[in-house]
Amino acid sequence: MMQQRVKTISYSCMLAVAAVLLVQAWSLLGEREALAAQEQEVRQELAQAKQFALAHKDYEVYKKRLNAQVSKLENAGSRRSSVTACMRLVQRxxxxxxxxxxxxxxxxxxxxxxxxxxxxxxxxxxxxxxEREGVCISELQAYQKAQGQTLEVELVVRLH
Known part of the structure; x- marks a missing residue:
């Protein structure tokens, strides 16, 4: 009877250990899948970086050109969107x-x-x-004053 009890306890312990190992294996499988997905993302980013590097061999020149375009667009956007800023620019x-x-x-x-x-x-x-500053002139009329070097200008500036 005692041996029977010892066998039952040892089987129970083995089942418990097997259950713990099964749970750990399941969590490791999830971690492995997450690492595989992360590795795939890193490979895609690397491929994109290689394509970018091939397309833009002189990165410093590209970066300067891109920064210049961004600042020009920001300046044009702020100038166009604000009547006050446009008036200041015209007057300056x-x-x-x-x-x-x-x-x-x-x-x-x-x-x-x-x-x-x-x-x-x-x-x-x-x-x-x-015009160079990006101010859009939609209408323009110019008149020269009689017998002089003075020019009168009337214009309409369109804001975007």
Whole structure:
């Protein structure tokens, strides 16, 4: 009877150990699958990095060009989205060229109506600088004052 009891206890212990080992094997299988998925992601990222490196052999030049594009887009976006910022830009460029901005009216959130006056060539330089800075001029009228070097300009600047 005692031997029977010892056998039952030893079988119970073996079953318990087998259950513990089975649970550990199951958790290790889950970890292995997670590691395999992570390894696949790393391989994909490496392949993408290799393709990028082949496409952009001079990374520093690419990085500078990309940063320049990003800053240009940020500047253009902030300039276009804000009427106040656009007015400041127009007035700053006019002051740099010696052009007097006489009238600034907002036509809603879409455009500004401007009137300016200055030396003929200064006014032309001002208009060129506006274009270079990305200001979209939708309407432009220019008048030369009688017998003078002064140019009057009326324009509508479209905001995006």
């Amino acid at each position: 460029l006019a002051a740099e060229q010696g052009v007097q901005v006489q009238m600034v009216q907002g036509e809603g959130k879409q455009s500004l109506q401007l009137a300016a006056e200055g030396d003929f060539f200064a006014a032309l330089r001002w208009l060129r600088r506006l």
